Structure formats: structure tokens, C-alpha cells
Amino acid sequence: APDDPGRPAGRAGTAYPVPHERPRRLRGTAALRRLVAQTRLDPADLVLPVFVRDGIDAPQPVSSMPGVLQHTPDSLVAAAREAVDLGVGGLMVFGVPREGDKDGRGSCGLRPDGVLNAALRRLRDELGDETVLMSDLCLDEFTDHGHCGVLAADGSGRVDNDATLEVYAEMAVAQARAGAHVVGPSGMMDGQVRVVRQALDDAGHQDVAVLAYTAKYASAAYGPFREAVASTLRGDRKTYQQDPANRTESLRELRLDLEEGADLVMVKPALPYLDVLADVAAVADVPVAAYQVSGEYAMIEAAAAQGWVDRDRMVLETLTSIRRAGAQVVLTYYATHVARLLGGPR
Ligand code: PBG
Numbered sequence: 001a002p003d004d005p006g007r008p009a010g011r012a013g014t015a016y017p018v019p020h021e022r023p024r025r026l027r028g029t030a031a032l033r034r035l036v037a038q039t040r041l042d043p044a045d046l047v048l049p050v051f052v053r054d055g056i057d058a059p060q061p062v063s064s065m066p067g068v069l070q071h072t073p074d075s076l077v078a079a080a081r082e083a084v085d086l087g088v089g090g091l092m093v094f095g096v097p098r099e100g101d102k103d104g105r106g107s108c109g110l111r112p113d114g115v116l117n118a119a120l121r122r123l124r125d126e127l128g129d130e131t132v133l134m135s136d137l138c139l140d141e142f143t144d145h146g147h148c149g150v151l152a153a154d155g156s157g158r159v160d161n162d163a164t165l166e167v168y169a170e171m172a173v174a175q176a177r178a179g180a181h182v183v184g185p186s187g188m189m190d191g192q193v194r195v196v197r198q199a200l201d202d203a204g205h206q207d208v209a210v211l212a213y214t215a216k217y218a219s220a221a222y223g224p225f226r227e228a229v230a231s232t233l234r235g236d237r238k239t240y241q242q243d244p245a246n247r248t249e250s251l252r253e254l255r256l257d258l259e260e261g262a263d264l265v266m267v268k269p270a271l272p273y274l275d276v277l278a279d280v281a282a283v284a285d286v287p288v289a290a291y292q293v294s295g296e297y298a299m300i301e302a303a304a305a306q307g308w309v310d311r312d313r314m315v316l317e318t319l320t321s322i323r324r325a326g327a328q329v330v331l332t333y334y335a336t337h338v339a340r341l342l343g344g345p346r
Contacts, residue, residue: 124179281326
């Protein structure tokens with residue numbers, strides 16, 4: 001009751017109690033908010049995913065990802081240089097081969113002169129150790145069926161786990177030779193981290209790190225990426241990527257990847273999986289990354305284009321949320337944009 005003697009006195013003229021605590025005090029000015037902010041964005045924590053496409057003589061826009069380009073080798077170098085000069089922490093490179101170069105085994109991903117390996121070599125030549133060059137280690141960009149691995153010989157259409165591992169091993173070595181500092185096996189084959197680690201070590205690439213796609217869910221949010229890498233998928237990826245319904249399974253994937261030698265672990269997509277990200281970050285003893293994927297980018301762009309949300313605020317808020325949930329490193333198509341928003345290297 002308002003006249004309860006145990007309660008603080010009400011504001012003069014009202015019967016209601018005044019608050020015991022006033023959290024708003026720390027929100028009163030921009031300077032106060034900045035001082036007590038627990039999570040900060042720094043371009044050095046961001047990695048820019050980039051696409052390089054064979055057989056084009058000018059950069060091509062990706063219509064489902066406004067602002068994102070399929071690069072020529074020259075425009076790729078320029079974009080990389082711009083990102084690095086703005087303080088972006090690294091690049092994740094995806095190759096887009098000519099349609100006619102695709103086959104069942106993704107062979108053009110293995111060739112030293114294939115589009116991805118040639119681009120890695122060129123970037124390493126131009127940028128040296130000034131940035132961290134990461135390469136997507138997966139077959140979907142290079143196979144004619146669009147799956148992340150080779151298909152079983154029995155014609156069932158299933159991806160053959162262990163046959164795929166052999167190709168990943170070869171691909172890892174090709175990417176390391178081409179100049180990748182970090183390879184990112186993203187196909188969700190069981191045992192992929194161990195095989196890649198061993199292949200790299202056997203070839204003398206002990207210093208090339210493995211970024212494991214540890215928790216990678218079978219997500220609708222990879223839709224725009226299909227266009228970006230000009231890949232048409234027969235079927236779906238549900239027999240190797242994780243079911244969105246599952247949470248603890250990611251801790252199992254984490255345990256395996258750490259046992260197998262992962263140097264960094266990643267959760268993907270990011271925003272719809274912040275619970276998983278927080279779980280992984282709570283126990284991982286290696287740096288944790290998260291990937292704000294193509295569909296997350298496209299959703300922000302689509303809503304912003306309609307004037308329904310403020311693009312820059314959405315970008316900063318989503319990236320802050322991903323960092324707050326526990327990601328130390330964030331892969332985002334907004335990396336260069338954010339670096340510019342934040343005012344370059346600090
Ligand atoms: C596999 C790979 C994919 C993405 C990154 N690596 C596609 C997939 O797993 O289906 C998606 C990234 C994005 O959507 O931005 N090569």
C-alpha cells in the first residue's frame with residue numbers, strides 16, 4: 001500500500017515510490033555511454049569476405065547483395081588494399097570458376113592456376129603479411145552439382161564424407177602454397193580439421209592455421225551466396241550441415257574441432273545463432289569467430305532500401321550483438337563500410 005512505512009517516501013504530491021536505483025544515470029550523455037560501453041567494434045576484428053571470378057573483364061555486381069562485387073584479379077587487389085588501409089583485420093577469399101571448369105570433384109579448386117589459388121598468390125604478393133589471408137576450403141564453388149563434397153559412387157546423391165576428405169587435404173596444401181595464412185574448411189565433413197592439419201604439416205605448412213567452421217547450420221541465409229559464387233545446388237545440405245533445431249550438437253562439434261587441431265573456431269550464421277555463439281565462446285580456449293552471412297547482409301540491405309530501417313545503425317547494432325555474444329572475430333560483408341564508419345585504423 002502507498003502508505004506502507006517500509007517503502008521510501010513518494011514524490012511530493014503523489015502516492016508512488018521513487019526508484020531505489022537509477023540505471024538511466026549512466027545513459028545521460030554520449031560521453032558517459034561511451035565510457036561504460038562494454039563492447040566495442042574495431043575494424044581489426046573484422047574479416048571481409050571477397051569473391052574473385054574467372055573469365056570476366058570488369059567487376060560484376062551481385063544483385064542479391066547490393067554493394068558486393070564479383071571481382072577481377074585487379075579489382076580484388078584494389079578492394080583488398082582499401083580494406084587493409086582502413087584497418088580491416090583480414091580477408092576471406094572465395095573463387096568463382098568458369099561454368100565449364102566445374103566437375104564432380106571440384107578439380108579447378110585444386111589447380112595452382114585455378115581462380116582461387118591464383119588470386120591468393122596475387123594477394124600474398126601484393127600484401128605480404130600486412131593482412132591475414134584466409135581461403136574458403138570447400139568444393140561447392142567448384143563442383144558441377146554444387147555440393148560441398150564429392151558424391152557417393154553409388155549414385156544415391158549423398159556426399160561421401162571420407163572421399164571428400166582426400167580432396168580437402170589436397171586443396172589445403174594448394175591454398176597454403178598459394179599464400180593463405182589461414183585455411184577455412186567449411187564443408188562440415190566429419191574429421192575435416194584433422195585431415196587438413198595433417199596434410200598441411202606433411203607438406204611443411206606447419207604455420208598455416210586452420211579456421212574451423214565448427215557450428216555451421218543448414219541455413220536459408222546462404223541464399224544470396226549462391227548467386228555470388230554462381231552455384232546451383234542439386235538438393236540441400238541437410239545431411240552435412242547442422243539442423244537449426246539443435247544447440248548442444250555445436251558443443252560436440254567444438255570438442256571434435258579442438259581435438260583435431262583447430263586454431264580458430266567459427267559459428268555460422270551469426271545473428272540467428274547467438275545462443276550457440278555464446279555457448280561456444282564460454283568454453284573455447286581458442287579465438288571464436290562468427291560469420292554474418294549473405295542472407296543477413298541481404299536482409300539489412302532490403303529493409304534499408306525500403307527506408308524501413310536505418311542501414312548503418314542496423315549494421316553497427318548487429319555486429320555489436322555478435323561481438324557481445326562472444327565473437328572475437330566477425331566475418332562480414334560490411335567490414336570495409338564499418339571501418340569507414342568508425343573512422344579508419346585506431
Ligand atoms: C561453403 C560456404 C558457404 C558459405 C561460406 N562458405 C555456402 C554454404 O555452405 O552453403 C556461405 C556464406 C554466406 O552465405 O555468406 N563454401
